[in-house]
Amino acid sequence: MSTQHILLDGLPVSFTDGQTIMQAAMAADIFIPHLCHHPEFKPQGSCKLCTVKANGRYVSACTMPARDGMEVENNSPDLNDKRRTMLQMLFVEGNHFCPSCEKSGRCMLQALAYELEMLTPHFPQFYPDRAVDASHPEVLLDFNRCILCELCVRASRDVDGKNVFALSGRGISKHLIVNAESGRLADTDFSLADKAAHVCPVGVILRKRRGFAVPIGSRRYDVQPIGMQVERLARRTTTEEV
Known part of the structure; x- marks a missing residue:
C-alpha cells in the first residue's frame, strides 16, 4: 500500500x-x-x-x-489568536494563581499560556467559590484549578474501573465532583496507583507532602517549553505526572 x-x-x-x-x-x-x-x-x-x-x-x-x-x-496567527482567547477564558473561569500553585512549572495550562504568548487574562475574573478536599491521606483535590478536561474522569472510568470522578451541572455551573455520597475523596477507593492520579494537566490532583519539591529553574517547562516536548507528550505513562 x-x-x-x-x-x-x-x-x-x-x-x-x-x-x-x-x-x-x-x-x-x-x-x-x-x-x-x-x-x-x-x-x-x-x-x-x-x-x-x-x-x-x-x-x-x-x-x-x-x-x-x-x-x-x-x-498560524489566526489559529493561535483563537487559542489564546480560549486560554484566557479558562484562566478567568477558575482560580489560577500560578506563583503560589504547587503545579507551577509542570502545568500544561500555564505552559500553553507561555507558548502562545498569552500576556493578560483579558476577561473579568469569575472567582468561583470552590472547595478543597483534603480528606484523602495521600491526595489533595483543589477544584479551583479544574478546566473540565475530563482526563481524570476517563482515566478512572476506562483504565482504573472505579468511576471516582464525574462532571456535574451545566454551562457555567458545570464542575468536577467525587462519586461518593459524602462527596469526599477519602470515601472512595481512589489510590495513588490509579491512572487517574497522574493525568491532570493542571493542579487539581496533588500528592500530599510533595509540594514544591523541584526548585524553580529545574521544573519540566522551565527546562524546555511545551512545544518542544512532543515526544514526551506522546508517551505518557501511569507513573509520570503531566
Missing part, C-alpha cells in the same frame, strides 16, 4: 489508517496545542485547543481522522 500523507503547514506528514491529525502530527514531532488529549484514551475534543484548519474547515485535530492529501493549517 502506498504511503499516505497530509500536508501540515506545508510539510508532508505520513500517517497510517485510523490515525487522527493529532496522532500523525505527534508521531512526526510536530506540536499541536492541546489540554484534553491523552495518547492512551479515546479522544473526545472537549478543550478545543487543538483546533486546526483541515481543507479550509475548523476541526479538532484530536478527533479528525487524517485523510490522504488533506491540507492542514496549525501554526
Whole structure:
C-alpha cells in the first residue's frame, strides 16, 4: 500500500489508517496545542485547543481522522489568536494563581499560556467559590484549578474501573465532583496507583507532602517549553505526572 500523507503547514506528514491529525502530527514531532488529549484514551475534543484548519474547515485535530492529501493549517496567527482567547477564558473561569500553585512549572495550562504568548487574562475574573478536599491521606483535590478536561474522569472510568470522578451541572455551573455520597475523596477507593492520579494537566490532583519539591529553574517547562516536548507528550505513562 502506498504511503499516505497530509500536508501540515506545508510539510508532508505520513500517517497510517485510523490515525487522527493529532496522532500523525505527534508521531512526526510536530506540536499541536492541546489540554484534553491523552495518547492512551479515546479522544473526545472537549478543550478545543487543538483546533486546526483541515481543507479550509475548523476541526479538532484530536478527533479528525487524517485523510490522504488533506491540507492542514496549525501554526498560524489566526489559529493561535483563537487559542489564546480560549486560554484566557479558562484562566478567568477558575482560580489560577500560578506563583503560589504547587503545579507551577509542570502545568500544561500555564505552559500553553507561555507558548502562545498569552500576556493578560483579558476577561473579568469569575472567582468561583470552590472547595478543597483534603480528606484523602495521600491526595489533595483543589477544584479551583479544574478546566473540565475530563482526563481524570476517563482515566478512572476506562483504565482504573472505579468511576471516582464525574462532571456535574451545566454551562457555567458545570464542575468536577467525587462519586461518593459524602462527596469526599477519602470515601472512595481512589489510590495513588490509579491512572487517574497522574493525568491532570493542571493542579487539581496533588500528592500530599510533595509540594514544591523541584526548585524553580529545574521544573519540566522551565527546562524546555511545551512545544518542544512532543515526544514526551506522546508517551505518557501511569507513573509520570503531566
